[in-house]
Amino acid sequence: WYHDNLTRHAAEALLLSNGKDGSYLLRKSNEREDLYSLSVRGKDSVKHFHIEHTGTSFKFGFNEFSSLKELVMHFANQPLIGSETGTLIVLKHPYPRKVEEPSIYESVRVHTAMQTGKTESDLVPNAPSLGTKEGYLIKQGKIVKNWKTRWFTLHRNELKYFKDQTATEPIRALDLTECSAVQFDYSQERVNCFCLVFPLRTYYLCAKTGIEADEWIKILRWKLSQIRKQVEQRNSTLSS
Numbered sequence: 001w002y003h004d005n006l007t008r009h010a011a012e013a014l015l016l017s018n019g020k021d022g023s024y025l026l027r028k029s030n031e032r033e034d035l036y037s038l039s040v041r042g043k044d045s046v047k048h049f050h051i052e053h054t055g056t057s058f059k060f061g062f063n064e065f066s067s068l069k070e071l072v073m074h075f076a077n078q079p080l081i082g083s084e085t086g087t088l089i090v091l092k093h094p095y096p097r098k099v100e101e102p103s104i105y106e107s108v109r110v111h112t113a114m115q116t117g118k119t120e121s122d123l124v125p126n127a128p129s130l131g132t133k134e135g136y137l138i139k140q141g142k143i144v145k146n147w148k149t150r151w152f153t154l155h156r157n158e159l160k161y162f163k164d165q166t167a168t169e170p171i172r173a174l175d176l177t178e179c180s181a182v183q184f185d186y187s188q189e190r191v192n193c194f195c196l197v198f199p200l201r202t203y204y205l206c207a208k209t210g211i212e213a214d215e216w217i218k219i220l221r222w223k224l225s226q227i228r229k230q231v232e233q234r235n236s237t238l239s240s
Contacts (some may be wrong), residue, residue: 001024001025001026001094001095001096001097002025002026002027002097003025003026003027003095003097004027004028005027005028006025006027006028007027007030008030008037008039008048011025011027011037011039011046011048012039012046014095015039015040015041015046015095016041016046017132017155017156018095019041019093019095020041020093021041021042021043021092022040022041022089022090022091022092022093023040023041023092023093023094023095024038024039024040024041024072024091024092024093024094024095025038025039025094025095026038026039026051026068027039029050031050034052034053034054035050035051035052035053036050036051036052036053036058037049037050037051038050038051038060040089040091041089042089047089051068051071058071072091072094075090075091076090076091076092077090078090132154132155133152133153133154133215133216133219134151134152134153134154135151135152135207135212135216136149136150136151136152136165136208137149137150137152137161137205137206137207137216138150138190138205138206138207139161139203139204139205139206140188140203140204140205142201147190147206149164150162150163150164150171151163151164151165151167152205153170154219154220154223157175157176157177157223157227158173158174158175158176159173159174159176159196159220160172160173160174161174174196174198174203176220176223176224176227177227178198178199179196179197179198179220179224180197180198180199181196181197181224182194182195182196182197182217182220182221182224183195183197183217184213184217185204188204188206190206191206191210192206192207192208192209192210192212192213193205193206193207193213194206194207194213194216194217196220
């Protein structure tokens, strides 16, 4: 969970996109050589705390620890206090440096503007890939089976589509926790099509190229696999 040269904004993007309440990582601070930053995700925001390395210990506020492991163990049982809002945050989930993600999606547009007001240029060029994607797809209508181009965004467990890239309000937001399958579809007259199967409707989408359709399918399938893992973990915890 130590990310050496990760910037503040890249840390926020990682934790907001892939983390959960209590996810944390440690990185070098941009301010001084002897400072580290502990980035911790609350419900909808990321807090950053300074940790000073004295050479023999790690100082955090009025506390001093002989090792980072001791610091994390301490705050896993005692809440940190967010400086701005007073929100209590506990260190629950270390965010590993290597995260299981689609290898095909190394270059990604990160939706940090909504949460941080920052743009993609604020991120390090080689920031780790995130489970996020956006782009135009052609969608078949529900009642009138015509095809219309729509702007799609994939963020966390939601696939939203908009009238176009400039629209601020989505036409619909699809909850991927309700999706049972994503697969190539050859039933339509168009090429490069795939479908998302939901209980009440199957959505038919087409990409411009086969490669682009393959990218969407891979990242959506990865999302579904992560959702299933979370459900299995939750069920095993409840049963135990």
